[in-house]
Amino acid sequence: MTNNDWDPLKEIIVGSATGARLPVNCPKFRELEKTTGWTETPVPSGNFPQHVIDEANEDLENLSDTLKSLGVLVHRPKDLDFASFDGMYNYCPRDRVLILGNNIIDAPMTFPTRKPEIKAIEEYLKGPRYVCHDEEVFFDAANVCRLGKDLIYLVSDSGNVEGGLWLSVMFPEYKVYTLENAYGGVHIDSTIVPVREGLVVLNADRINHKNLPEPFWYWDKIWISKKEIKETCVTWNHSLSEIFNSLKNNGLPVIEFREYDYSPYNCFQELEEFEPKKFRFKKHGDKLPMVYALVAQKK
Numbered sequence: 001m002t003n004n005d006w007d008p009l010k011e012i013i014v015g016s017a018t019g020a021r022l023p024v025n026c027p028k029f030r031e032l033e034k035t036t037g038w039t040e041t042p043v044p045s046g047n048f049p050q051h052v053i054d055e056a057n058e059d060l061e062n063l064s065d066t067l068k069s070l071g072v073l074v075h076r077p078k079d080l081d082f083a084s085f086d087g088m089y090n091y092c093p094r095d096r097v098l099i100l101g102n103n104i105i106d107a108p109m110t111f112p113t114r115k116p117e118i119k120a121i122e123e124y125l126k127g128p129r130y131v132c133h134d135e136e137v138f139f140d141a142a143n144v145c146r147l148g149k150d151l152i153y154l155v156s157d158s159g160n161v162e163g164g165l166w167l168s169v170m171f172p173e174y175k176v177y178t179l180e181n182a183y184g185g186v187h188i189d190s191t192i193v194p195v196r197e198g199l200v201v202l203n204a205d206r207i208n209h210k211n212l213p214e215p216f217w218y219w220d221k222i223w224i225s226k227k228e229i230k231e232t233c234v235t236w237n238h239s240l241s242e243i244f245n246s247l248k249n250n251g252l253p254v255i256e257f258r259e260y261d262y263s264p265y266n267c268f269q270e271l272e273e274f275e276p277k278k279f280r281f282k283k284h285g286d287k288l289p290m291v292y293a294l295v296a297q298k299k
Helices: 050-069 112-120 161-170 240-249
Strands: 011-013 073-075 097-100 103-106 129-131 144-147 150-154 175-179 192-196 199-203 220-224 254-260 271-275 278-281 291-296
Touching: 050 073, 144 192, 150 161, 161 175, 240 254
Parallel strands: 011 073, 103 129, 150 175, 199 220
Antiparallel strands: 097 103, 144 150, 192 199, 254 291, 271 278
């Protein structure tokens, strides 16, 4: 039973990247090719590269182990053949199901092809289940911020106004506050995060005193804007020693290694293109290795 977003964690479903992909034929998903504001690359489709899946699963496994060490009961979704129904992934179980007290809301997902994801976590869902049959309604569970009997519902690309109205009708014991024109992307947690009752973190680039939802009027507030986030260091997922030792332990000692002070990809914020297809961090210049090449020879 859970009614808010801040109680001490006792039980959780941690996702999985196994079989992750993006829809190829789902009309709703492919509409993004016409509506997206992202212009750097085409809207992707099909399977994620295996190395991306492996990296993500490694991180999820570490998260799972950490939570278990803290006494949290951790469940994992069962694998699904997402390609068989042009689906997506088990990476984000929280998108799929909204929990209000003992009630389980089978969220009418933005992308219909994600609906079968519930089969991967069904065995862990105990309690009355509610399904929305109104085809005009759509929202992801992650569009909702829970504050006890108050719910903040974000209207965005992943949740329409009708979704908030449906929740109000189905669960009159909850008061639904609809937040519009704050963030048009997807979920609410990059805009509003309650830390505990009476304290909330707010994205100052989206929330202000005019559109602040009423339940937060008398809470303590931490305002964070993009300009206040300062980059203090640059880190990589894997250290060179980890990579070298892994190769060596697998019979592949490194015989040649070179570092380069630029990247051929514009893949981070605050990069500048100082030559065609060569990018560096503005404030680090040529002082920071960006990519490397190595040769390992199997023994």
